[in-house]
Amino acid sequence: MPDVLVLVEHDEARVHKSTHELLTAARRLGDPVAVLVGAPGTTARLRESLARYGTTRVYAAESTEAGEFVGSPAVDALYLAVRTVDPAAVLVSATTDGKEVAGRLAARLDTGLLTDAVDLDSSGTVTQIVFGGAYTTRSEVTHGIPVITLRPGSFDPEEHPGDAVEHTLAVPPVDPAVSARVTARRAALGGDRPALTEASVVVSGGRGVGGADGFKVVEELADALGGAVGASRAAVDAGYYPHQYQVGQTGKSVSPQLYIALGISGAIQHLAGMQTSKTIVAVNKDPEAPVFGVADYGVVGDLFSVAPQLTREVAARRGGS
Incomplete structure (x- = not known):
């Protein structure tokens, strides 16, 4: 079966539910292959969680600067992974950060982009709700490798144990002259409540x-x-x-x-x-x-x-x- 790249969303300690949903959706198209961008040691902590939901391989782009820039490390890692794997599609969660990464990746690859999908079938055709919810459309990419963002909550995560063999992605350092740098972080005001896009x-x-x-x-x-x-x-x-x-x-x-x-x-x-x-x-x-x-x-x-x-x-x- 063809490989399908999935960008892992995580907080260093756990894989987000939206990523488990992406892995479940990816199995409709082929074998899920995770791309994980994070600090050194992140893959070792999260590999078991990825394997439980069907990941066959994990391409790890670990570096100390992974969290220092907005979007660029993920775009660079996915671009290199595409060149390495030649996947059937790239799936990214339709979060604010995910949509930015997906758009930049599609532009760099000169390929088609489908955003905010709520369903995905085995042919790669997605269902989208557009124009403020007035219409439901079915769309597919006709040029290049499809880059698709899926709305969190659209799929129910299904466990499907895999091997999640780790491979290293040797991504070049981010060019700070053309990348936005994170200068400060503040904890979200939410207490112990689940994240809005992940809550049931x-x-x-x-x-x-x-x-x-x-x-x-x-x-x-x-x-x-x-x-x-x-x-x-x-x-x-x-x-x-x-x-x-x-x-x-x-x-x-x-x-x-x-x-x-x-x-x-x-x-x-x-x-x-x-x-x-x-x-x-x-x-x-x-x-x-x-x-x-x-x-x-x-x-x-x-x-x-x-x-x-x-x-x-x-x-x-x-x-x-």
Whole structure:
């Protein structure tokens, strides 16, 4: 079977769930081959996790400067891996960083790029939701090696033990004159909650939350469910919640098992980032809110009454289990 390159997203200590999803998707096209960019010793820590989800080989590009530059180390490593392996496709997670890497790689390879795919079949044809969620398209690359970004949450990770034999990629040093350097890092404000794009449950608040203090009910429900907190663009623009938690066309795209929208009207910009969620629950006082058009379950009511009741019920059931 042909090889399919997968860029590994990780935090040095663990492989992100989105990478396990990519490895699962890659098996529809061929044998998953991981490309891992990180500090020395990272591959040794993560190889077992990659092997468990079907990785046949790991091409390791380890260096002390791996975390010092934005995108460039990953682009360089993938480019060298493509020249080494001649893969059937390159799969990258459709995160902010992943989309940048994929775009730069496709430009360097002079090949086709498909972004934000929500499905992928054995022929390499992808399904995309475009124009703010108004249309669903099926697309394929007709020139060169396909570079595809897959929306996190689109695939359920499936274990498929492989060998994950390690190979070294001798990537040349990054040219600082043409690369953006990381000058500082700050921890995300999220406590012990799962990352927004990796959570199986997301609870989001919108303008109807009424203010920053109102997000307490959103956080309490998310914590009761073991989920992540999201926010609509309107809530972020109003200063209710930090931008890093924005869900939508200009924020993060999510596809959790359960998405709960509290006080979100459902502007098309927001729906584009969450309508592929497996189950959608909406709570809004306006029975004509567009969000009810995509919701599996809708509650017309005051979120400050409904959400705390739901939080208490969830806590009671979990406490009794």
